[in-house]
Amino acid sequence: MFQRILICTDLSDGIERLVQFVPQLAQTGAEKLVFLHSVPMEDDCEIPHEDREAVHAAKQALAPALEASVQQAAKDQGTEVIVEVDSGSPGGAILAALKKHNIDLVLFGSPIRSLLTQKLFGSTAAGLSSKIQCPMMTLRPPVVSTYMEAELAIRCQNLFSQLLVPYDGSKSANYTLAQIKKQVTDNPKSTLKGCTLVWVIDTGSRFQKDEADVKAQLAQAQAELEAVGLTVEIRLKKGTPMEQIMRTATVEDISAIALSDSKPNRLLEWSVSSFGTEVLRQSWHPVLFFPPA
Numbered sequence: 001m002f003q004r005i006l007i008c009t010d011l012s013d014g015i016e017r018l019v020q021f022v023p024q025l026a027q028t029g030a031e032k033l034v035f036l037h038s039v040p041m042e043d044d045c046e047i048p049h050e051d052r053e054a055v056h057a058a059k060q061a062l063a064p065a066l067e068a069s070v071q072q073a074a075k076d077q078g079t080e081v082i083v084e085v086d087s088g089s090p091g092g093a094i095l096a097a098l099k100k101h102n103i104d105l106v107l108f109g110s111p112i113r114s115l116l117t118q119k120l121f122g123s124t125a126a127g128l129s130s131k132i133q134c135p136m137m138t139l140r141p142p143v144v145s146t147y148m149e150a151e152l153a154i155r156c157q158n159l160f161s162q163l164l165v166p167y168d169g170s171k172s173a174n175y176t177l178a179q180i181k182k183q184v185t186d187n188p189k190s191t192l193k194g195c196t197l198v199w200v201i202d203t204g205s206r207f208q209k210d211e212a213d214v215k216a217q218l219a220q221a222q223a224e225l226e227a228v229g230l231t232v233e234i235r236l237k238k239g240t241p242m243e244q245i246m247r248t249a250t251v252e253d254i255s256a257i258a259l260s261d262s263k264p265n266r267l268l269e270w271s272v273s274s275f276g277t278e279v280l281r282q283s284w285h286p287v288l289f290f291p292p293a
Helices: 015-026 052-066 068-076 090-100 118-129 149-157 171-186 211-226 241-251 275-282
Strands: 004-008 032-039 080-087 105-109 136-139 162-166 194-202 231-239 256-259 287-289
Touching (some): 004 015, 015 032, 015 052, 015 080, 015 105, 032 090, 052 068, 068 080, 162 171, 162 241, 171 256, 194 241, 241 275
Parallel strands (some): 004 032, 004 105, 032 080, 162 194
16 A cells, blocks of 8 residues: 555564564565664763664664565565664654655554654654654554564554545545545555445534435445445444444454544644544554645
8 A cells, every 4th residue: 555664663662573574564565664763862971972882782673674585575575675773863864764765654653642652752743743744654552562473464464454434524534535545546566455434423413414415425435435446335323433433443354544634733733632633542453644735
């Protein structure tokens, strides 16, 4: 689904485990996989300087991604693998990598409380979030930290195979569909097979949706995705939106939840409550976020 993936890790978020599964990640249709870690500068003297020991340790930790057999397996899939260890600002390193490698997806781990962790991005979090314009995916701790190797290999291979899309006919929901269609059509090796569209009629709202109109909009959205070769299931639920989305995610055969938001980067503004932030906080599934234009 994505061709150039930037995998950011602080070497304690579990994402570093992905260096063992490069061939499986290559099978998602990626042309380039870039593993990135940034080592803080040492400031134990007047002039900050590179922590050579930490840089060496980071390179050793990410070295499995560059082993000859792994590289050959990735090459057989048409995938280039790169490891970059930077010394300095994590935010600067990420922005530089985005431009250098023409990245179209940033992938990173996340603690329970947030998407852009202070541990990874430090004080640059706010500025960085407003500058990342490509899609972002977070892998939650239950996926990267608790899976056995055989399980994680299968997960990596199917990372983008089935998406659950909360859909309500809104501008942000339609933008999500447009981005999914774009990713599929732009990448001939896309492994996305299908989507499940879930519309929840909020029974607690004073403004009730007409069920016939909802079904018609769902059918139209289904047709749009099927036109690009995807298998699409539609689900109409009633109740509390967040509860119904989370419940549906547990019973449907999905690999990630995909969504956008109505305002640029509002998903990353943790003081602002939104549906997107709540999905990210509550979901144990990977979350794929498309920043609105």
